Amino acid sequence: MTLPLAHAGHWLVDSLYAVPVIVLAAALWIQNLRDKRRERAEKDDSQPSD
């Protein structure tokens, strides 16, 4: 099967439709990291220091 390079323009436009999903996935991933970091910090704060 050959790659449909002749339709590269269409592929380029089609990829624009995926941009919101990609941006949101990246934002989710970053937010997830932040949440984990914050939870870890909260746990550390709640533990009594020796």
Added chain:
Amino acid sequence: MKKVLAGVAALTLLVPATASAHGIVGRQDLPVPRWLFVWAASAVLVASFAGLAALWQQPQFETPRERVIASVPRVFEVLAGVIGVAWFGLVVYAGFAGSQTTVDNIAPTAVYVVFWVGFPVASFIFGDVFRVFSPWRAIGRAAGWIAKRVGGESMAEPLTYPARLGHWPAAATILCFTWLELVYANNDDPSIIAALALAYMVIQLVGMTVYGVEQWITKADGFGVLFGLYARISPLDLRAGKIRWRRPLEGLASFKPVAGSVALLCVAIGTTSFDGGSQGELWSEIAPHLQDFFAGLGFNARDALELAFTVGLVFMCLVVAAVYRIGIEGMRRIGDTPRAAKDLGRAFVHTLVPISLAYVVAHYFSLLAYQGQDVYRLISDPLGDGSDLFGTAGRAIDYSVVDANGIWYVQVGALILGHVAGLVLAHDRAIALYARVRDATRSQYWMLAVMVAFTCLGLWLLSAAAQS
């Protein structure tokens, strides 16, 4: 910098000029590119999510607030059932006895437009109207009434519907029907439509005889279940001789999912997606390769094409199921204890209902707006034998009722509204489910991603279909 500009200029040369839409409705002349609508729709969803997180702190839909606004005489339900049976009889008779030319026979339009598209729209506006007009339910209830009169107390009680079957027969029904509509080569043959309608009626009558009318209709009748789910969006609830008023979407929160409920909605969304996708350029590039593959296995050209389309249809259902599953897997890890994916999947499955309806409206709006008008002509000449029963046989379709731009705006609006409704339902359920509001909001990041993914997919498919 010059190199970057040159690169951008080269890329813009690759971008095709705005393609024309379906010739039947004229050319779309949109003020901005279609992909920008997708970005805007995604922004609306993100803004809705932020608004819900900030302003919606208590579950609203978990406790129903409905009030009876009118009573419906029993004779109305009987009359509606008679109309449903008469309409079914007309379609089957026309399919067998009428002209076998698709456009001259009422059967294809009655099934694919009035039944498949008209009932979902009517259900969402007026409540569960299909339940009232369902011909198999009407016959089943009439048969039950007669049997009780004749047999009295000696009548055997119906069996208990197996819990493991749940909505699986309904999911299989919708998959088979959409296969007939989108894949089968003779999908518009009036006599085949009539034969299959009769076969479906027989299956329903057997099922109702074994498991009882209400059990069967609410679980296994694919159309009854799916249209009933769409009706739960409506503020009107037609039940037990009463018309109740409730908040829109509220009916979905009280939906009790069973085995196969997720599959049913994934099939409903996936098959509609395939309908749009199969008209696009990507599918027209892939389909011939798949057809060649099946032809290489020894199938003739027609069977090979049907198999290729079957693969595409099932694949789209699996894509939808996978997107939903990703959202559920993400939500599982939120909170102190991980939840079972099956339970969580069922808890949020009602959020897919407005999305499914939005896909139906978006994909079939033009069909309903144009082909729906043809009912006026066909009702006067249902068999296509030249009769003019109501004086409307000469009525032509008015293609100016809505233009190409209008269709696009309805499609975008339906998809945005459907996904915002899905977000609202998911947020409301999450608040009820999670002990902390923070966990509920975090869980909804994933549902937001699911909704944005479905919105982008839906608009991309519509856009591809419009450009082809």
